Amino acid sequence: MKFRGWLLDVDYIVEKDKPIIRMWCIDDAGRSSVIFDYRFEPYFYVVPYGDVKKSTIENLTAEVGGETIKPVRVEQVDKKNFGQHIKCFKIYTQLPRDVPHLRELAVRYGDVREADILFGVRYIIDKRLTPMGGIEAEGDHVPVEYADVGLLCHDPKGFMREDEVKPKIMAFDCEMANPKGMPTPKNDPIIIISIKTDKEVKLLKSEDGDDKKILEEFLALIKKYDPDIIVGYNQDSFDWPYINARLKHHKMKLDICRDGTTPLFGKGGIQKKVKMTGRMNVDLYQVAARDVDGVKIKTLDNVAEYLGVMKKDERVNIPGSEIYEYWHDESRREDLLQYSIDDVVSTYGLAKELLPLQYEFARMVHEPLDNVSKMGRGRQVEAYLAYIAYENDELIPSKGGEMETYVGGLVFPPEKGLHRNVAALDFSAMYPSIMVAYNISPDTVCSKTDKDCYPPAPEVGYRFKKSPEGFFTKILKDLIQHRSALKKKLAVTKKSDRDYKILDMRQKCIKILTNAFYGYTGWAQAKWYRRECAEATSAWGRYFIQKANDIAVEMGLRVLYGDTDSLFVKLESGKDLQEVIKAFIKRVSDELPLEMDIDNIYRVIFFTESKKRYAGLTESGEIVVRGLEVRRGDWCELAKELQSEVIRIILEEENPEKAVKFVKDIISKVKEGKAPLDKLVINKTLTKSFGKYESAQAHVHAAEIARELDISAEIGNKISYVIIKGSGNLSDRAYPVEMFQRFEKGNLYAKGRVYEIDSNYYIDKQLIPVALRMLGYFGYAEEELKGESIQGTLDKFF
Template sequence: MLLDIDYNSKENRIYIYTTKKIIKKDFKPYLYIDADKNTINKFIDEEEPQLKEYITAIERVKKIIINLNDIENPYKNRTVEKTLSKITTDHPKDIPKLRKLQKIKANQRLANFPNGKIGTTYEHDIPFTKRYLIDNNKNIDLLNYNNIPDLKAVSFDMEVHFKDREPEPEKDAILMTSFYSHDKKINKKIKKVITYKPFEHESVEIVKDEKELIKKTMELLKQYNIIYTYNGDNFDFPYLKRRAEHLKIPLNFGENHKLKLSKGGMNLKSAISGIVHIDLYPIARRTLNLTKYKLEDVSKELFNIEKLEVGHHNIVPLWNNNNPKLVEYSLQDAEYTYKIGEYFLPLEIMFSNIVGQCLFDISRMSSSNMVEYLLLKHSFNKNYLAPNRPYGNEYQNRLKEGYEGGYVKEPIKGMHDNIVSMDFRALYPSIIISYNISPDTINCPCCGDTNDKILGYWFCKKKIGIIPEILKDLIERRKNIKDVLKNKNTTENNKDDNNKNNNENYKLLNYEQQSIKILANSFYGYMAYPRARWYSKECAEVITHLGRAYIRKTIEEAENNGFNVIYADTDGLYAILDENKNKNTNKENILNKTIKFLNEINRELPEKMELEFEGYYKRGIFITKKRYALIDENNKIIVKGLEFVRRDWSNIAKKTQKKVLNTLLKEGDVETAKQIIKDTINDLKNLPQSKIGESPGGDKKINPKDLIIYKQLTKDISEYSTATPHIAVAKKMRDRGDRLKIGDVIGFVIVNGSSPISERATIPEQATNYDANYYIDNQVLPPVLRIMEAIGITKDELKNNNKQITLDNFF
């Protein structure tokens, strides 16, 4: 069972690392070119003779090419079989050199070759190891949770010495490394901190010096199959490597296990051959919707646990004083990293198995990237030639293309009771399958006389497209899994052991259906993505057009059946019973009518499309498009688009809004909601001027920490031309030695003064003398006013205690 894959440049062979051994394979890199063999040889002889030494073979092969251009031409086949030249070379590094064949194609000297011309090169930019997995996808046994071996996993974290500046490996020592693992066979937790200073802590192993620490760290890590880190790609492993080089220590993780650093977009990738390094930071950013993505934020979100806080600037003082708090802090980093790793591992293994790429790469892929590699695998199996990625003008032209997105109905503002939600199950994937929408089926010459044109386009009715074919398989697979899960819920076994096994099997199947759902829902976005190989603005445009048509038709049918649709967005709607058409609008009646309506409308929909009952809600508040809040029967509150689920507001704003929403949704008490706002304003005006982290004292209800506002760095600090509060603070943090990178979230507090806001933005732990008026006018009032105004309360009424408001005002 494949664990990892690598290319050994010295031996010029593929290394396949399984859970038991290393398998070495001969595999040659190649590309395709649209030119015949004689033309290529003649061109090389006369124009680029040095290319001859890189070519080991030229073979004529037949491939099916998808024509992504000339969509308007009804006589142009979308797919054509064409004979190309497959050029093989010895080394992956030779592929870019052979692309010179394409770069010279516009040269006038090509007139010397009347029997042919040098054309486009294809599949020249697929990484070598990924190419191997694509070509051998039917013979590779990837990790699969249905039959997974015992994998030894460990988490790794380290603390370094730095003060008042960014740490530098050539100057700043590694102080300690921490590890956490769980041996499931014997149910034993392993906690260890390696350091070279005496700390009073049971998990500490003391070594001679930093050199010994690095050697011990490598010895420990190489015993495991999987290493979890949190930002290990960009910090831990690059720092460890450079520090080892500075100390002249060979960084040895064992024979055939080399640490390799490579560039991956804006970030680094840190790989150890044969050991799967999973950096959880990009997975958390891809999967979770949080304000900040520090380790403590993700731990809080997933497990509701509070992590010990130690600022970077406190590490050196704790180290100098041999304070065991530093050991506990480092150990907690490792423990929570391990917990997060174990949480995400099953889902990542499922992605790896479906897409057909190794776990290391999958864990760093976006959903669009996964879709592309799934398409590459499927294309190889069908003998399709993968389209090239766009470059230069082609990419720029794609960026300029636009089309209308999904339909969003303006909500009926206010508070509503007894709400049902209905949505289409996988609307866009269902549309793609039902209408056979794909770049290789659009405007095919065989079906051009059809009357079923959509926006002037039509789709082949005789041959299924590459994207609908993959989606059909995925959705059928997910449906079968969900049927099994449904049966497991209704046939629980009484025996404890069987229950345990059933629960474990249930979880694994649930992970699989989740991964399929994420992939299936990513195909529409992929076709609309300007950098996609299988890009098609026309297909994406048709999909959203049909989506709008179906949701509008559903709204019309719902209202004809006695519902009042209060909001709709892309693939779902919220409705109440129309009082003018229904004598009884209570819960029982609306649920009965909903079931009857769903049965009727689903009989009219295409086979793969289904409108489903999503949920019943006791009450909801609808404000504007994409901004609303609901409460279900279990008093769970669902919030969409409002400030307390967004990162760019302070906690005082989020907490006040949350209290107001809770009061309105749970109790329907408008007067209490108004008083909450007034109390918050008064508390802000009377807040003692204490530092962040200090208790506010007395009976005050506001913690100074709740005044921190967060903003993300979207580019390098030096690239910002205007002075904004978070950039002003980011510069101060950088100057004191904090490590900052693109994507980091900067916290700041606004203090009193008459200077511009950016000049009054302060590092939170240094802030005193808060500007209460700023927080009242710019943080507290704007988000709650949106809610109160939606239910008919004006700003003036909020300031007036005399007028009594009840629910009767809103219904």
């Protein structure tokens, strides 16, 4: 029997005291498939200390639960350690679970390597397979209850596919009863589960307040549709644990894995991880938090609007604290149902936009989709390095080093104020290009006696071998070429086209991943930690940005701001800016081993006194904001909206007087209690337990009150709070917004008690500071924003 399809995941089962690999796949007809291989053995390596005999390793024995565990066999093999040939022992075990027990014994005799690689990932690496990539196999058909196709094969082949995988995707979203604000699974049932597939949108409603029936329906729908990928938004930290707890309440099981088992719930950390056998569980919130850099507050509706999935003004929006009220009000229940539909349609739409990039990451780093979607950049780099290390016979190092600081990129302080006709230029993949140019890799670091090396890095003096090519270098070349191809596609794609944002996000993410190789070498937790690589790369970076600055000045360009790999320049003379910039870029590329591109041309740009904080109006009419409060999450929505409009008025209309009038109008609304409550809410994530905060913080105090009111406030939760009038420190006056039943004319009502919004706090500490970020440059002061304005024009500020 021949098989051809797509690989999703690899795991294993144990039968007759033997591990059996399972490759979860989709065949070319879209059918769920499992390929079995019972010949693959678990193993790890030991680099011996001194003259350790093979027989010593063969005689390792552990007693576990009345069972004797020992190596199946031991081989002496040749490998490379940071490019140097060494001999080590390869220890095979009976079962994957035997590895940690023998590892603890083996550490007495040598440096243990690769004992922490999951058995399924080990198989992917050794068999050169690619998750979300093509797979071919030939073998015997075997019956299997939990898949359409079963095959026994010991030699599957991975291959490149030009067509795109089309898995079955199911999105879901839950609404819970929340009479006390944040729902708790112990007391509050699930009232709505919305589901979206390529075939339908379905609403499951709990009519009598008992969620057992809709939970049964939900499980049945998953088994019937049999999705390859299940997506939600923050479902790993909220929905799945909540559903699981409610099922336990009803003495039921979450048996939704493809083989009928229940998911594995990861413990610890801010973001939880839920692993399903045979299905990919992808939390789109975790994906957006890492990959969508155009949105600071990563709510579902914010991200959906940014990616063009659904506009906020085209969907039903209901404050989370009012869901319970809508559910019990027949006149408003339909709005709640539509709200739930809009949520799941948005989630499904996000999957369509975000998953293609995750497929690419899975192929790139050779990790299953659900794993790679939850990985940080460093771990993604490490996964890919593990895959490349195998084909180079390079042992994966056992651990990182001690954390040491080193000097980063060079910064030219920004010239505060407004500037016209400014070009933003950046080096294309500066750090990766430097690493490639000087063969900077953990396995190419030169010793004092090495001869054939590149020149020493400026300031730090580290040198790197000219040959052989380092394995970091090989990887980076491929990534740089990949990004270059994507940027060429972007160049011929209109910004209004649907594909533009995805292409742009993809090339940016690849840029981030590629740049992460430099930072990875200086990350103490990295297995390939090599401080010399990080220090040398940043030293060359500082050298080249200074050289570029010198060339710019020599050509009559004025450098307004520079940071690590970018320069903002304007022309001092009356020459044509575009022509001078082209000549500058050519000269930089001729004289330095780097390429420089035009990132943007700004008609008007405003720099603050701080690095990475500016706002500009491009030639195409787009407003670009970096680092200002409008992009940060610890300011209320009203402050961000105010700053956005001030920026727009200044850059587009060049009318500071109008901007001041707008600010005064907003301040008046706050004084009169006319600002909507949701615009005054501040959101901040609780990142550690209460006792570990060294100083009093507003969101921590709000979280403590929430706990007292039986409102969920766990590590990882976003705490939504407002500041009320009263005595004491600011932190003492922060209250969770969920505790209030209604808001009228600046007053908050909660269980018979009335609180007053601290309008002075919002004016003095939220609105005035963000307004003055720009208006202060034109001579306006806090008093003038609260009282009479003075006439002002922009002419004298350029």
